[in-house]
Amino acid sequence: MRFVADGMLGKLARWLRLAGHDVIYIGKLNLPSEKQDEEMLEIASKEKGVLLTADVVLHKRATKSGLKSILIRETEIAKQLVEISRRLGKRIEIVPENSRCPICNGPLTSVEKNAINNVVPEKVLIANDSFWRCTDCRKIYWKGKHWKNIIETMNQYENMMK
Known part of the structure; x- marks a missing residue:
């Protein structure tokens, strides 16, 4: 599965990559937050990825735009993985191969x-x-x-x- 993760979710992005998911991680861009959000939405749309964000405003904008978005509320990795699994109905497994x-x-x-x-x-x-x-x-x-x-x-x- 393909994800687009915002700058607040770098650790989660690494874990999802370990689980074999293609994750585009958008770290801090040197843009005002409004422009940064636009960039994230554009990338999520273009890449057809699930947007992962801890930003309520960005999540709402994504869903209003018809993009699939998951608002990450938890701060612990295991709980974040559970949030994603439950929203998507898919288990996450880490298999090195x-x-x-x-x-x-x-x-x-x-x-x-x-x-x-x-x-x-x-x-x-x-x-x-x-x-x-x-x-x-x-x-x-x-x-x-x-x-x-x-x-x-x-x-x-x-x-x-x-």
């Missing part, structure tokens, strides 16, 4: 250890068997220490979805 780069939104592809042995620290190579590379920015990913936090957050999400 389907993930997108949380930084640039590029697709991730599996990469062999021997192809990256000079790219990541040796201790990372020894401790891990699975690696992914972003096809756009070339960043390498693996299930490091942060993976425990991802699992904990997704367990919270699953418990809230029951």
Whole structure:
């Protein structure tokens, strides 16, 4: 699914990318807020994406314009993911093989250890068997220490979805 996330939802954008969703993240634009909102609405319309925003006024403008928009009221990631799931009627899952780069939104592809042995620290190579590379920015990913936090957050999400 394609999303357009406003500048207040950068962390959520990264999580949705990890879950394999194509997310256009509109960080702070050097425009007055009125012009910034216009830009967001234009991008959401052009890209046919679901607008994700914490801005009530922007959400109302989007829905009045016939755009699909979800007003994000929660501040915790697991709760934000629940809001999206319930609005769209679809569960969110994080499967590394389907993930997108949380930084640039590029697709991730599996990469062999021997192809990256000079790219990541040796201790990372020894401790891990699975690696992914972003096809756009070339960043390498693996299930490091942060993976425990991802699992904990997704367990919270699953418990809230029951």
